[in-house]
Amino acid sequence: MIPHADVTPPQSEAAPSAPPQFRRSLRSILVIWFLLFSIVPVAGVSLYSVYKYEQAIDNELTQRLISNGREISAILADQKAILQQRREHYVTDPSFLYYLSIDDEPNLRKVVNEWMKTEIATGITLFGRTGQLLLSVRRNEKGELKEYAPGRDRALILAQETLGKLTYVNSYPLVEHTKNGTASLALLSKVANANGRHIGYLEQVIDLDDPFLAKMKEKLKVELIVLRVNGQVSSGTLPEFALYKKSTFEPYTRSLVSTYFDLAVRGEPHGFLVYPVSWGNSDFFIALGASKKEARAILKNVNLAFYAIVFATLGLVVVAIWLTSNAVVKPLWELVTATQNLQDSDQPVEIPVTSETEIGLLTVSFNQMSRNIVNARAELKNKIQELERANQEIKEAQSRLIHNSKMVSLGQLVAGVAHELNNPIGFIYSNMGHLQDYSDRLLR
Numbered sequence: 001m002i003p004h005a006d007v008t009p010p011q012s013e014a015a016p017s018a019p020p021q022f023r024r025s026l027r028s029i030l031v032i033w034f035l036l037f038s039i040v041p042v043a044g045v046s047l048y049s050v051y052k053y054e055q056a057i058d059n060e061l062t063q064r065l066i067s068n069g070r071e072i073s074a075i076l077a078d079q080k081a082i083l084q085q086r087r088e089h090y091v092t093d094p095s096f097l098y099y100l101s102i103d104d105e106p107n108l109r110k111v112v113n114e115w116m117k118t119e120i121a122t123g124i125t126l127f128g129r130t131g132q133l134l135l136s137v138r139r140n141e142k143g144e145l146k147e148y149a150p151g152r153d154r155a156l157i158l159a160q161e162t163l164g165k166l167t168y169v170n171s172y173p174l175v176e177h178t179k180n181g182t183a184s185l186a187l188l189s190k191v192a193n194a195n196g197r198h199i200g201y202l203e204q205v206i207d208l209d210d211p212f213l214a215k216m217k218e219k220l221k222v223e224l225i226v227l228r229v230n231g232q233v234s235s236g237t238l239p240e241f242a243l244y245k246k247s248t249f250e251p252y253t254r255s256l257v258s259t260y261f262d263l264a265v266r267g268e269p270h271g272f273l274v275y276p277v278s279w280g281n282s283d284f285f286i287a288l289g290a291s292k293k294e295a296r297a298i299l300k301n302v303n304l305a306f307y308a309i310v311f312a313t314l315g316l317v318v319v320a321i322w323l324t325s326n327a328v329v330k331p332l333w334e335l336v337t338a339t340q341n342l343q344d345s346d347q348p349v350e351i352p353v354t355s356e357t358e359i360g361l362l363t364v365s366f367n368q369m370s371r372n373i374v375n376a377r378a379e380l381k382n383k384i385q386e387l388e389r390a391n392q393e394i395k396e397a398q399s400r401l402i403h404n405s406k407m408v409s410l411g412q413l414v415a416g417v418a419h420e421l422n423n424p425i426g427f428i429y430s431n432m433g434h435l436q437d438y439s440d441r442l443l444r
Contacts, residue, residue, distance in 0.1 A: 034317045034324075042313045046306035053302055057295045061271045062260045065288045068220045069258065069275030072286060075216075076185065076206075076277065080173065082120055083187045083204045087171065090115065090202060091191050100191060101199040103128055105135055105149055112137045116145055122184070122209070127201035131158035134200070141211050158201065166190050166201070173280025176205075183208040183226040183234040185279050213237045223265065225287035227253055227274065234284075238265065249274065253285050268293055331359045335366055348374045 090096060099107040112124050116137055123138030133156035136148040150156050165172045171189040178184065185206045193199050206212070213224045217237045225236040231250030233242055252259040252274040259274045272289040334351055342349045350367040353360050 031321055034321055038313055038317050038320075039310065042310055046310060050299070050303055050306060054299055057292070057299065058260065058271060061290055061292070061295070062258075062273060065222065065260070065271070065273035065290060066258055066275065068222055068288050069273065069277075069286060071220065072216060072275070072288075073277050076279065079120055079206055080185075080187065080279070083206070084171070086115075086119065086121075087187065087189050087202060087204060091189065094194075097191070097193050097199065100126065100128075100134075101193055103134060108135050109137070109147060109149070113145060113147075119204075120206070121204040122207040122212075123205045125203040125205065127158055127203070129198060129200050131163055131201065132156065133158075138205070138207075141209065162188065173282065175279050175282040175284050177228055177232075177234045183228075183284060187280075208235055210235070210237075220288070221290070223270065223272075223289040225249075225272075225289070227285040227287055229253055229283060229285070240266070249285075249287065252287075256283060262292075263289065265289065265291075269296060327359075331363065335362065338366065338370070342370055342373065345374075 093111070096108070096111050098104075099111060108126055112126065112135060115124060116139065123136060125136040126134045128134055133150055138146050138148070140146055162172075162174070165174075166188065171187060173185070173187050176184040176186055185208065187204045189202045189204075190198060191200045191202050208226050213226070213235060214237065216222075216224055223237050223241075225241050226234040227249050228234055228246075230246055231248070231253045232246040233244055233249070236242065252261060256276040258276070261272055261274075263270050263272045269292040270289040271292050272287050274285050274287050277284055277286055331351075331354070338349045338351050348367070348371045350370060351363050353363045353367075
């Protein structure tokens with residue numbers, strides 16, 4: 001007996017599987033890389049260019065303000081030299097020396113008023129031998145001369161600290177800041193007669209007042225602020241400058257170094273430079289400010305140009321992505337779609353070759369693969385059918401063999417039973433004659 005073996009026929013077709021889910025899209029990768037290599041560099045270059053342009057504007061403005069500061073320092077130095085020349089002329093005038101030696105106030109007033117007609121100084125003040133104030137003649141903002149002579153009961157005397165500075169020198173420049181918001185540059189000189197005897201003091205003063213600052217502003221085209229060493233405002237070309245606290249400018253007056261900073265004036269951006277100025281052994285600061293309105297307008301136009309470049313680049317990137325998608329991504333998606341359709345098709349799935357690049361070669365290879373797969377699938381189906389027929393024949397042969405084996409076993413069983421029955425039947429049959437004889441005899 002041949003044992004029965006179950007043979008499972010192979011499936012003719014595999015169940016179509018779902019298309020794979022991609023974690024990243026090639027289109028998004030192309031977009032990201034296009035942005036990285038186009039927008040990011042352009043934006044970086046634009047921002048850096050704007051920063052460098054603004055920095056160049058500040059540097060150019062700084063150099064201009066430094067030049068203006070040097071010009072103001074030169075002007076003040078020239079005026080100081082003129083004051084010294086005038087002083088040498090005054091202290092050698094016999095009439096002046098005589099009137100000063102006897103404290104003749106009326107004649108001193110005439111002499112000083114005559115000097116002030118050609119004097120560049122804002123005012124001239126005379127002190128007696130002990131430092132008491134004798135006469136002060138000053139020119140106001142309208143150009144008018146104003147005299148001041150204290151009465152005998154209201155004597156004003158120079159400070160001992162100031163007098164002490166003239167112990168070993170004949171003249172001493174100093175900076176005075178008045179409470180009314182005016183800075184004055186003074187040249188205080190000792191006056192001696194022909195015999196060398198000390199008879200009094202002469203002070204020539206240049207006020208850095210509104211007319212002086214307005215003249216400098218018109219000449220240099222900048223805003224001006226006169227600052228003390230502690231950063232407090234003494235005077236300026238605009239009245240609102242007096243409203244600034246000293247903490248605004250104090251960080252820039254801590255050292256005798258030019259410092260640039262931005263400051264809004266009347267809502268308009270300005271670049272300011274704190275410039276140190278020396279007047280003899282005294283120091284003060286002048287803050288020079290220039291408007292950045294025109295520079296900001298130019299910078300705005302530059303920014304608009306850069307933005308236009310960025311948006312134009314973005315538009316080109318969009319076009320490039322679209323073209324790239326049509327040239328690369330679209331054929332790839334056609335290949336993916338054709339691959340999915342090939343699973344359920346009995347005919348070759350072919351894609352038109354529209355490119356001569358590697359994608360075209362890939363398309364040709366896919367078409368050939370599609371034909372090979374269909375042919376292989378057809379051959380596989382034929383082989384499967386042959387295997388199914390062979391399997392069916394094997395099953396039928398098995399069935400016949402099993403039937404024949406059963407019939408042989410049945411024949412053997414019948415032969416054995418017949419043999420077992422033949423023995424007693426043969427014995428009985430062979431003794432039937434004797435039984436009949438015996439029966440007959442008994443009957444008889």
